[in-house]
Amino acid sequence: MFTEQNSNYHEKAISERAKLAPVPTLRRLPKYLEYLRNIRVAADAHISCTQIAGALDLVPTQVRKDLATTGIVGKPKKGYPVFALIQAIEEFLGWNAPQDAFLVGSGALGTAILGYEGFRKNGLNIVAAFDNDSSKIGTKIRGVEVMSLEKLPELARRMNIQIGVMTMPPQYAQQITDLLISGGIKAIWNFTPSLVVVDDDIILENAQLASSFAVLSSRLRSRTHNLD
Amino acid sequence: MFTEQNSNYHEKAISERAKLAPVPTLRRLPKYLEYLRNIRVAADAHISCTQIAGALDLVPTQVRKDLATTGIVGKPKKGYPVFALIQAIEEFLGWNAPQDAFLVGSGALGTAILGYEGFRKNGLNIVAAFDNDSSKIGTKIRGVEVMSLEKLPELARRMNIQIGVMTMPPQYAQQITDLLISGGIKAIWNFTPSLVVVDDDIILENAQLASSFAVLSSRLRSRTHNLD
DNA sequence: GTATAATAAATAAAGAATTCCCGATTAAGT
DNA sequence: ACTTAATCGGGAATTCTTTATTTATTATAC
Numbered sequence: 257m258f259t260e261q262n263s264n265y266h267e268k269a270i271s272e273r274a275k276l277a278p279v280p281t282l283r284r285l286p287k288y289l290e291y292l293r294n295i296r297v298a299a300d301a302h303i304s305c306t307q308i309a310g311a312l313d314l315v316p317t318q319v320r321k322d323l324a325t326t327g328i329v330g331k332p333k334k335g336y337p338v339f340a341l342i343q344a345i346e347e348f349l350g351w352n353a354p355q356d357a358f359l360v361g362s363g364a365l366g367t368a369i370l371g372y373e374g375f376r377k378n379g380l381n382i383v384a385a386f387d388n389d390s391s392k393i394g395t396k397i398r399g400v401e402v403m404s405l406e407k408l409p410e411l412a413r414r415m416n417i418q419i420g421v422m423t424m425p426p427q428y429a430q431q432i433t434d435l436l437i438s439g440g441i442k443a444i445w446n447f448t449p450s451l452v453v454v455d456d457d458i459i460l461e462n463a464q465l466a467s468s469f470a471v472l473s474s475r476l477r478s479r480t481h482n483l484d
Numbered sequence: 485m486f487t488e489q490n491s492n493y494h495e496k497a498i499s500e501r502a503k504l505a506p507v508p509t510l511r512r513l514p515k516y517l518e519y520l521r522n523i524r525v526a527a528d529a530h531i532s533c534t535q536i537a538g539a540l541d542l543v544p545t546q547v548r549k550d551l552a553t554t555g556i557v558g559k560p561k562k563g564y565p566v567f568a569l570i571q572a573i574e575e576f577l578g579w580n581a582p583q584d585a586f587l588v589g590s591g592a593l594g595t596a597i598l599g600y601e602g603f604r605k606n607g608l609n610i611v612a613a614f615d616n617d618s619s620k621i622g623t624k625i626r627g628v629e630v631m632s633l634e635k636l637p638e639l640a641r642r643m644n645i646q647i648g649v650m651t652m653p654p655q656y657a658q659q660i661t662d663l664l665i666s667g668g669i670k671a672i673w674n675f676t677p678s679l680v681v682v683d684d685d686i687i688l689e690n691a692q693l694a695s696s697f698a699v700l701s702s703r704l705r706s707r708t709h710n711l712d
Numbered sequence: 713g714t715a716t717a718a719t720a721a722a723t724a725a726a727g728a729a730t731t732c733c734c735g736a737t738t739a740a741g742t
Numbered sequence: 743a744c745t746t747a748a749t750c751g752g753g754a755a756t757t758c759t760t761t762a763t764t765t766a767t768t769a770t771a772c
Binding site for chain 3: 278279280315317318321331332333334
């Protein structure tokens with residue numbers, strides 16, 4: 257009576273939804289995922305928007321709208337099947353099949369990112385690191401080999417790498433961006449504060465630690481003032 | 485004829501605006517700042533919204549609205565005085581007087597953050613690091629001393645520290661949050677993926693690297709699909 | 713001086729995102 | 743079986759953010 261639970265149903269529809277998903281929703285999805293992965297429940301457990309919202313300090317309607325973008329359907333009175341929900345979010349973000357990526361800059365930040373186990377669960381698989389410091393070339397950081405920058409473009413092309421992560425000092429940002437693009441890389445995750453320019457066909461996402469801190473600063477500032 | 489240019493004019497008004505500033509605006513302000521700091525122009529140079537917008541790939545009206553929240557006023561046909569604009573943004577964010585902060589977790593990510601010179605220019609001055617690894621205690625990382633976690637609450641109180649930065653492994657997130665709060669800390673910048681719960685009077689900002697990557701992933705995914 | 717063009721500032725309009733509301737559904741208790 | 747309460751899903755309403763438009767100002771060129 258039941259049709260096979262094919263998690264790949266509606267590839268086209270998913271990509272169309274992906275195009276339309278609001279950025280705020282995209283930014284919340286990983287939070288749901290993090291929460292759901294950690295609540296360790298029975299294989300057939302369900303969870304409601306009310307519960308999720310309560311845990312994440314959101315309103316249930318927003319959670320429902322967000323989850324709806326992934327295509328999951330819930331059951332009245334029960335909620336969403338936890339396991340299927342995790343899968344739906346992963347699939348929507350493309351995190352079910354981690355993408356291979358190159359990282360440039362094997363300093364402290366690069367090391368931190370290479371060492372963060374979580375990324376592999378979040379769709380990012382860094383397969384090689386690059387640096388211009390000859391003393392680092394040939395070494396391994398967290399099991400990932402550090403190579404000469406010169407080898408990057410050709411290797412990226414040969415391995416069909418789509419994603420580049422930039423963790424070098426900011427003054428090289430534009431130069432490395434261009435190098436990555438020359439290797440056929442399509443998306444760049446920029447951890448430097450530098451602003452870089454790319455063509456429209458390249459996806460550029462700035463990690464923007466300063467933006468995050470600005471929100472904190474502003475709140476702290478206004479709160480402090482209001483206590484006067 | 486001219487009244488003194490007092491950059492501290494209207495403290496109250498600024499704090500009120502700070503309360504009202506939209507988060508998207510707050511997140512863009514550091515980008516303007518980054519750009520303005522790097523254009524190195526004459527002391528009396530002016531810059532227009534059109535120029536800023538062009539460089540940052542935004543529309544002029546939005547830039548103008550954003551800058552207006554800081555209280556800066558521009559001149560028709562000239563734009564905003566660059567130096568005063570930098571000051572206005574810094575002041576609005578509270579970055580003109582860097583806040584002392586404690587950092588917990590002296591691993592790779594903690595080291596990266598301690599080593600990032602930029603933060604001192606962005607209102608954050610990390611004065612001490614804390615760890616539970618006894619082999620690290622007593623050492624210095626980037627000139628900052630690593631101390632035992634036990635000392636944190638009392639020291640935080642004595643030094644009147646307002647900000648805590650969490651870069652330890654995620655499993656300690658809640659525990660360290662509580663420890664920071666017990667030391668009187670008012671704002672927490674959480675780099676772990678863990679979600680932590682705090683009272684309403686505590687400011688919690690999650691750095692959320694995964695959220696940033698989710699935006700990239702989704703764009704990459706939809707773009708790839710649409711090429712079929 | 714006058715005209716022109718560029719710009720800020722204020723206001724209006726449009727567009728997005730969030731929240732509210734209501735009907736439909738379903739599990740669980742009586 | 744019936745009732746009740748919880749929840750989802752869709753659509754409307756609201757709120758927030760962005761973008762467009764208009765007006766006023768001012769530097770610059772003539």
